[in-house]
Amino acid sequence: MKVLVTGAAGFIGFHLCQRLLKRGDEVVGLDNLNDYYDVNLKYARLAQIESQSNFRLVKMDLADREGIADLFRAESFDRVVNLAAQAGVRYSLINPHAYIDSNLQGFINxxxxxxxxxxxxxxxxxxxxxxxxxxxxxxxxxxxxxxxLSLYAASKKANELMAHTYSHLYGLPTTGLRFFTVYGPWGRPDMALFLFARAILAGEPIDVFNYGKMRRDFTYIDDIVEGVVRTLDHPATPNPQWDGATPDPGTSAAPYRLYNIGNNNPVELMYLIEVLEKQLGVTAQKNMLPLQPGDVPATYADVDALTTDVGFKPATPIEVGVERFVAWYREFYNK
Structure with a gap:
């Protein structure tokens, strides 16, 4: 297949491109390479895949209406995976307009x-x-x-509603994937595991929100990518049992589907820190803080729909995933 992957230099996008290229798909990666976090990490990810003959990078912003329209006119994409977005709950409190530009205007394009x-x-x-x-x-x-509880969350909910409209009006098969706290090698520097590793190795205190009582369904990157590929290969179809009198939010009479991709096993933040401390061989200095605006105290994914429809359930244990992340982090940053 010829697949467009937006956000190709991002954490999930990079890993997905690797997977699609490995199986022989032609991949066009789109990314604006913005500086929301260290651009050097994005370039380092791209360096792993740019030499492959079946990969091309297009540097462009999703909000560029004419540019995106021209790209679709010039190429014949079989399928599209849209991962490009302004990410982060806390950043949405500081720069809300970035979420409108990328997550709403970009998605309509x-x-x-x-x-x-x-x-x-x-x-x-x-x-x-x-x-x-x-x-x-x-x-x-x-x-x-x-x-x-945050503009970021609202923008993602809006994406689901926008996608449903296009599935209903134009018969476009769309599948929305609700990712749960993705982590692993080549991860995002603004995520907790990355922030903790950097601070602990630098001898700096780590900020532990909700006094460590946060629970997250940490999901390893390989499991996320497996879920993306399986759903990509399984185009959304209408649910013949869908009833407008008792509407099911996860399906539709249109070719529309929603899936959770999570580990189905929430982990308390303090345990994640314990596992990380063990792998690093260093005890963290902890700055215990209250729950931050926009954050939720716990996440826990029901993945029954994903398992039923595409036969996959994430299962990488946190101990295995953190070990792999630390090995990559030490090698990449020479720590």
Whole structure:
């Protein structure tokens, strides 16, 4: 297949490109290489794949309406994976406009491109943050998610609604993937595990929010990519049992699907720190802090729909994933 992967220099995008290239797909990677975090890490990721003959990088911003339209006109993409987005819950409190530009304006440009180019399937990144104020655990795609707690979460919920509109109006198969706290080698420097490793090795204290009582469904990158590939190969179809009188949020009478991709095993933040300390051989200095605005105290993924439809359930233990991350971190940063 010929696949467009947006956010190709990002954490998940890079790993997905590697996987698709390895199996022989032609991949066009799109990224604006912005400086939200260290651009050198993005270039280092790209250096791992740019030499492959079936990969091309297009440097462009999703919000460039004409540029995206021209790209879809010039190429014949079979399928599209949209991972490019302004990420981060806390950053959305500081720079809200970045989320509108990338996550809303950028996404409508992708939807329009897919519609006019008759793309077979659009898979796009949503987030576990859409569950917001929900407290019923585990989080299910069949639950309503109408109470987001950050603009980032609201923008991801909006993506799901926008995608449904295009599935309904134009028959475009769309699948939204709610990722749960992704971690692993080549990860994002603004994520907890990366921040903790850097600070601990530098002898600096780490900020532990909610006094360590946060629980997260940490999901290893290889499991995320496996879920993306399996759903990409399984275009969304209408649910013939869908009933507007009792609407199921996770499916539709249109070719539309939502899936959680999470480890289905929430881990307390203090345990993650213990595992990391063991791998680094250093005890962390801990700065215990209250829950931050926009954060949720716990996430826990119900992955039954993913397992039923594509036959996959993430299962990498946190101990294994953290060990692999630390090995990569020490090698990459020579620590």
């Amino acid at each position: 992708i939807l329009e491109g897919c519609r006019h180019a008759n793309v077979e399937h659009l898979v796009y990144a949503s987030s576990s943050s859409v569950y917001g104020a929900n407290t019923s655990m585990p989080f299910s795609v069949h639950d309503n998610v109408d109470h987001p």
